[in-house]
Amino acid sequence: MSERATTGTTIGLDVGGTKIAAAVVDHDGRVLRREHVPTPASNPDAIVAALAGLVSRLGSDDTAAVGVACAGYLDAERESIRFAPNLAWRDFPLRALLAQACGRTVVMENDADAAAYGELLHGAAQDADNMVLVTLGTGVGGAVVTERSLRRGAFGIGGELGHIRVERNGRPCPCGLRGCLEAYASGNALLAQARAAVTAGDPRATALGVRCGQDVDRLTGPDVTALAQDGDPLCVDLVAEVGRWLGEGLASIAAVVDPGLVVVGGGLSAAGDLVLEPLRTAYEANLTGQGHRPLPDVVPARLVNDAGMIGAAALAREAQCRTQAGGRG
Known part of the structure; x- marks a missing residue:
């Protein structure tokens, strides 16, 4: 491993549906500089150009490689x-197009897998060998780590925890199926239930109606979370319901992967124990062999929205080290 690869910086890019976040990250996982731009979501070539532009502006001679986290x-x-x-x-x-455009080593990873790797190296999972990460954002992302290695599956698409089936013929999911965990435990699911309560004239939805001026299209997920944190009874119940669904889903996942730690990230994790306590209760209640097996800790992500960038940057550093070691051989 060269000194440059060990001590130099790498760039982590996190490509979302509405924005691309970028950061220069050092070998300890510290973000040194950051920038973001809107995502030209309908134009693949424009996305490559936007990514290359970020690398050009943030990079330096000390920047070894680039990691891209993408949904x-x-x-x-x-x-x-x-x-x-x-x-x-x-x-x-x-990967190849961006490597050509920016002239650096580029690695690519699923955004939830990259976030899990960031938490594993520099965040809430540093002491874990076997863990599950679930991200509660617009959808539900997930990643599985066993023996400190990402488990991607035979075709590279494993860990899609948001698309386990929790309700037969249930709510429609953006993936095209019905009854997926994402349809019940995501930011979109929370917002849909809140908007439905306002539209139906639920007397408990007064604060929600005031928040959006009775225009449900103006209501956002963070609005619901903020009201829950202020103690609004309906919003507390809605956030808790997300936690309960997530706990039930994770209990099914535990039957397969038996994690020692569950890390919860994404925007909805800002609700803290309002979502985590119902999650823990539902997880334990639905776990096979309950009362006769250890329970994993369920903790909030430490790196929060930076996890994907930091994880992608770490994967890029490791790829650069392998490239340099191979070159010397």
Whole structure:
């Protein structure tokens, strides 16, 4: 491993449906500089240009490599994005195109996997060997780590925890199926239930109606979370219901992967124990062998919205080290 790869910086990019976040990250996972730009979501080539522009502005001679965290299904080789629900990526060879555009080593990873890796190296999971990360944002993302390694599956698309089925013929999910965990435990699900309460004239929805001026299209997920934190009874119940669904889903996941730690990230994790306590209760109540097996800790993510960038930057550093070691061989 060269001194440059060990002590130099790498760039982490996190591509979302509405914005691209970028950061220069050192070997200890510290963010030194950051920037973000809107995502030109409907134009794949424009996304590449936006990513290359961020690398050009943030990079320096000391910047060894670039890691990209992106939502969607990646191929097993982490070369192409097979499908991204909120971006115009369909079998798109992003890694090679970006490497050519910015002239650096580039690695690509699913956003939840990258976030899990960031938490594993520099966040809430530093002492964990086996863990599950679940991110509560617009949707529900997930990642599985066993023996401190990401488990991506045979085709590279494992860990999609938001798409386990929790209700037969249940609510429609953006993936096209019904009854997925994402349809019950995501920011979109929380917002849909809050808007429905206002529209239906639920007497408990007074504060929500005031918050949005009776225009439900103006209501946001953070509005609901903020009112819950202020103690509004309906919003407390709505956030708790997200936690209960998530706990039930994670209990099913535990039957397969038996995590020693559950890390909860994403915007909804800002609700803290309002979502985590119902999650813990539902998890324990639905766990097979309850009362006769250890329970994992359930903790909030430490890196929060920076986890994907930091994890992607760490993966880029490791790739650069392998490249340099191979070059000397």
